Amino acid sequence: MLAVFSCSSESNGEGDVIADTEPPTTPSGLEAENITQKSLYLYWDSAVDNVKVKNYSLYQDNKFLVGSGKASYFLENLIPGTEYTYQVLATDAAGNSSELSSPLNVSTMDPLEAELQYDSGNLEDYLGNLLDMVPGISANKYKVPTETDLKQWDLIIDAILDEDITEAVNQAVYLNYQIVEFTDIYSTPNQVYYILKEYDIRLNYWGTYVFSKTPKRKDLVLAAPHVLHDQKTGQQAAYTFRRNVGKALFLSGAHRCDTDESSSCDGTTTSCSTQYAPYRISDVPHNTNSAFQKTTENLFEALPNSVFVQLHGFGKESTDPYVIISNGTNKTPDKDYVVMIRDALLEEDNTLTFKIPHIDINWTRYAALDNTQGRYINGSSDPCSVPATATSGRFIHIEQERSKLRENETGWLKISNALGKVF
Numbered sequence: 010m011l012a013v014f015s016c017s018s019e020s021n022g023e024g025d026v027i028a029d030t031e032p033p034t035t036p037s038g039l040e041a042e043n044i045t046q047k048s049l050y051l052y053w054d055s056a057v058d059n060v061k062v063k064n065y066s067l068y069q070d071n072k073f074l075v076g077s078g079k080a081s082y083f084l085e086n087l088i089p090g091t092e093y094t095y096q097v098l099a100t101d102a103a104g105n106s107s108e109l110s111s112p113l114n115v116s117t118m119d120p121l122e123a124e125l126q127y128d129s130g131n132l133e134d135y136l137g138n139l140l141d142m143v144p145g146i147s148a149n150k151y152k153v154p155t156e157t158d159l160k161q162w163d164l165i166i167d168a169i170l171d172e173d174i175t176e177a178v179n180q181a182v183y184l185n186y187q188i189v190e191f192t193d194i195y196s197t198p199n200q201v202y203y204i205l206k207e208y209d210i211r212l213n214y215w216g217t218y219v220f221s222k223t224p225k226r227k228d229l230v231l232a233a234p235h236v237l238h239d240q241k242t243g244q245q246a247a248y249t250f251r252r253n254v255g256k257a258l259f260l261s262g263a264h265r266c267d268t269d270e271s272s273s274c275d276g277t278t279t280s281c282s283t284q285y286a287p288y289r290i291s292d293v294p295h296n297t298n299s300a301f302q303k304t305t306e307n308l309f310e311a312l313p314n315s316v317f318v319q320l321h322g323f324g325k326e327s328t329d330p331y332v333i334i335s336n337g338t339n340k341t342p343d344k345d346y347v348v349m350i351r352d353a354l355l356e357e358d359n360t361l362t363f364k365i366p367h368i369d370i371n372w373t374r375y376a377a378l379d380n381t382q383g384r385y386i387n388g389s390s391d392p393c394s395v396p397a398t399a400t401s402g403r404f405i406h407i408e409q410e411r412s413k414l415r416e417n418e419t420g421w422l423k424i425s426n427a428l429g430k431v432f
């Protein structure tokens with residue numbers, strides 16, 4: 010028979026091994042947070058053991074679910090709108106287990122309702138609130154879409170393009186998205202928009218997509234793919250879209266440097282680090298595997314005269330012009346929107362200076378030759394890794410110095426007027 014003399018299973022110094030038969034204390038303070046429709050985060054106060062707690066066992070509805078080395082666990086693939094009961098016990102290295110903790114009852118969020126939402130006000134304010142919620146650099150919120158996700162996204166966008174909003178709403182719910190029929194009561198006449206946005210509890214951060222019910226400029230698709238990083242471009246795009254009642258507006262849902270993971274597509278940037286480094290996977294104009302890219306592709310195919318204008322911002326160096334406008338290649342298209350936009354901007358502000366890669370052929374800075382939306386629109390066989398060798402002229406990449414066009418409404422009005430003249 011073995012007697013227990015000490016709190017240790019080490020040798021007692023006289024050659025006898027003392028078994029540890031003392032269990033850890035029962036874990037307490039079990040709590041849940043970040044509760045969504047399908048996931049939640051459980052954590053509890055660490056148990057105490059005479060030697061060391063080795064492991065925690067998590068029980069769901071009185072059945073063992075999983076072990077955890079830490080005093081926390083992230084649960085996924087739960088059923089929406091369901092109550093679960095959790096308990097946890099601690100085990101030490103010798104296999105002594107504590108009692109089960111007191112139970113915690115927690116319900117996942119109710120399943121999303123596939124119902125068209127209604128709202129009204131000023132579109133710019135509405136979108137401004139969404140832009141304010143975009144997470145910043147290294148937040149690691151952006152979810153990489155799976156192939157299945159993008160097939161589902163395709164159904165949503167195609168339904169919107171078919172003006173079957175009910176179908177779009179029904180498909181959107183599977184990706185945690187909803188559609189808001191938004192009436193801008195401050196526009197004369199009032200304008201109605203369909204806003205494809207993520208539910209308030211966000212899981213994906215794939216951005217916000219706005220479609221005019223009755224566009225005035227049917228060929229104009231505006232995009233701000235670098236909201237937050239290219240400061241004010243999201244607000245500028247919303248302002249310009251609203252004043253022109255374009256066909257569609259895309260706003261990215263995460264900072265381009267949100268994820269630490271790299272995109273596999275061509276190109277490098279110093280946007281997220283001091284050295285040149287690959288684009289991040291959350292950098293939607295540099296990653297074909299994104300809802301942003303998919304939306305671009307669907308609209309481009311469905312709307313034969315559509316033109317995709319991306320608003321960007323850069324830090325001007327002394328030798329740089331105020332504006333760099335590119336069609337995504339250094340080729341000259343049949344219909345040269347870049348030149349038309351430049352001329353219209355000069356009418357708004359004759360102090361602006363420009364570089365245009367297909368005209369200033371030695372100019373390479375911010376030429377956007379690796380932009381994956383640009384490459385697609387210009388007919389690349391593989392926009393992730395193959396530059397376009399010709400141009401359709403339907404992709405316009407506008408890089409703007411901050412003070413003249415991007416800083417405030419005075420500048421936004423110039424862009425808005427210029428695009429209004431061209432489209």
Ligand SMILES: [Zn+2]
Binds near residue numbers: 321
């Ligand atoms: Zn940019």
